[in-house]
Amino acid sequence: MKCLRWLAVFSLIAPAVWAEDPQDDWQLSEVCPPGFVLEGESCKFSSLYSEYPSLQDAGMGGLKVGLPEPRDGFKPAEIDLGRLLFFDPVLSGDGSVSCASCHQPDKGFTDGRALSRGIHGQIAERSAPSLWNVGFLDTLFWDGRAKSLEEQMLGPLYAEHEMGNTPEQLMASLSANPTYVKLFKQAFPERGLTLDTVYIALAAFESSLISLNSRYDLYAHGFHDVLNQNEIEGMNIFRSFVARCGECHTPPLFTNRELAVLGTPEPTGRPLDIGAEGPTGDRSLRGGFKVPTLRNIELTAPYMHSGRFKTLRETVEFYTKGRGHAVPEGEHLSIHWHIWEPKLTDAELDRLVDFLLTLTDQSFMPVIPERVPSGLSVVDALNHSEITTTPVAMGDTP
Ligand code: HEC
Numbered sequence: 001m002k003c004l005r006w007l008a009v010f011s012l013i014a015p016a017v018w019a020e021d022p023q024d025d026w027q028l029s030e031v032c033p034p035g036f037v038l039e040g041e042s043c044k045f046s047s048l049y050s051e052y053p054s055l056q057d058a059g060m061g062g063l064k065v066g067l068p069e070p071r072d073g074f075k076p077a078e079i080d081l082g083r084l085l086f087f088d089p090v091l092s093g094d095g096s097v098s099c100a101s102c103h104q105p106d107k108g109f110t111d112g113r114a115l116s117r118g119i120h121g122q123i124a125e126r127s128a129p130s131l132w133n134v135g136f137l138d139t140l141f142w143d144g145r146a147k148s149l150e151e152q153m154l155g156p157l158y159a160e161h162e163m164g165n166t167p168e169q170l171m172a173s174l175s176a177n178p179t180y181v182k183l184f185k186q187a188f189p190e191r192g193l194t195l196d197t198v199y200i201a202l203a204a205f206e207s208s209l210i211s212l213n214s215r216y217d218l219y220a221h222g223f224h225d226v227l228n229q230n231e232i233e234g235m236n237i238f239r240s241f242v243a244r245c246g247e248c249h250t251p252p253l254f255t256n257r258e259l260a261v262l263g264t265p266e267p268t269g270r271p272l273d274i275g276a277e278g279p280t281g282d283r284s285l286r287g288g289f290k291v292p293t294l295r296n297i298e299l300t301a302p303y304m305h306s307g308r309f310k311t312l313r314e315t316v317e318f319y320t321k322g323r324g325h326a327v328p329e330g331e332h333l334s335i336h337w338h339i340w341e342p343k344l345t346d347a348e349l350d351r352l353v354d355f356l357l358t359l360t361d362q363s364f365m366p367v368i369p370e371r372v373p374s375g376l377s378v379v380d381a382l383n384h385s386e387i388t389t390t391p392v393a394m395g396d397t398p
């Protein structure tokens with residue numbers, strides 16, 4: 001077992017090969033994606049981090065910190081079917097938008113926009129978060145309003161301004177497609193195609209998006225030469241009791257999976273986003289958002305729930321500009337006690353950015369299907385956000 005885990009670490013060097021895109025006949029993969037091993041019929045998550053103490057026991061200071069329970073136990077065919085669904089615009093009301101339109105693989109599964117664009121170019125309320133390691137999370141959406149992947153996806157699928165579908169229409173379009181009917185039978189022999197199996201397949205695919213083989217991870221597992229002096233300095237600032245980044249962005253996921261009120265600014269002209277106060281009704285969570293992972297942060301600009309910051313440097317600088325400096329006048333937010341004025345120097349901010357860039361790892365990138373069972377264009381859906389270019393008001397940094 002240990003050997004397998006080491007293999008997972010070293011697959012950083014060998015490019016990951018997973019399911020080939022089926023060319024002639026549609027067949028689902030019988031192989032687990034990288035990062036998982038087949039146990040019986042299902043894929044079990046495997047990582048060196050599973051050997052370390054849990055997130056709670058080890059505290060934020062140490063590098064050898066374990067992971068929370070992953071979502072695993074899906075069959076290879078379920079995961080592979082989820083991959084096809086994820087890239088298939090048939091999931092949207094007008095066949096123009098896929099999940100991948102807003103969660104694009106080459107942008108860390110985000111869309112490069114401050115605010116996402118749904119069908120007919122409609123503007124979503126917030127920025128699309130990365131989906132890397134999303135299978136470890138049990139608090140989803142920026143305001144934490146969904147507790148599972150299955151609950152979360154009902155949002156985009158049926159929101160009028162995102163994918164604009166209805167459960168009835170989704171079932172009608174998938175059941176009218178003999179390939180999907182066959183593939184659902186293959187992945188779910190007993191249940192076949194139902195709304196639930198659509199959701200399970202998508203959740204299975206999302207849970208396979210594992211990014212734990214960055215240069216930082218090699219360092220954490222004992223290969224100390226992989227980080228240079230600047231990066232190590234940045235890591236030490238990140239973990240320090242002055243900057244306190246690691247208390248919220250706790251390794252190895254770089255999130256403690258909690259909500260926190262920071263008082264980040266909205267784009268000019270947009271009112272305060274009340275965040276987690278909305279779903280919870282809790283006044284102390286006004287302007288609170290879930291602590292996002294910093295994995296692959298290099299690829300997911302612009303940053304924060306509103307996409308307010310264009311660069312990592314600008315984002316990191318927010319933390320040293322003074323507690324509450326961007327809170328609109330007249331608003332009183334219960335800002336988290338770890339947000340204060342650490343007075344980081346320009347050089348220290350640069351080192352923090354150096355460190356954040358060590359968290360990039362796409363070695364387990366799934367294969368983007370060249371075609372999907374609906375026959376709709378995967379590429380047009382991926383380019384969707386470039387086609388619809390309604391400008392968003394973006395102000396200067398306050
Ligand atoms: C129109 C763009 C768009 C489409 C299409 C879309 N998403 Fe998203 N997604 C977003 C935005 C924006 C958010 C954040 C919304 C919020 O927090 O209020 C989000 C949030 C998420 C999250 C929560 C991640 C986290 O860390 O909290 C998951 C998971 C997710 N989407 C999966 C999907 C899946 C699966 C599909 C396809 C069924 C999909 N998305 C389609 C834009 C989109």
Ligand code: HEC
Binds near residue numbers: 261352
């Ligand atoms: C009190 C908890 C907390 C602390 C401490 C903290 N963060 Fe954050 N961080 C958050 C939350 C919450 C967000 C999202 C806020 C929003 O969208 O308005 C965030 C967002 C970010 C983002 C943008 C992520 C994205 O996907 O857009 C970066 C980068 C970041 N933090 C880096 C840091 C660094 C560097 C430090 C230390 C100087 C730090 N954070 C300290 C909670 C924290």
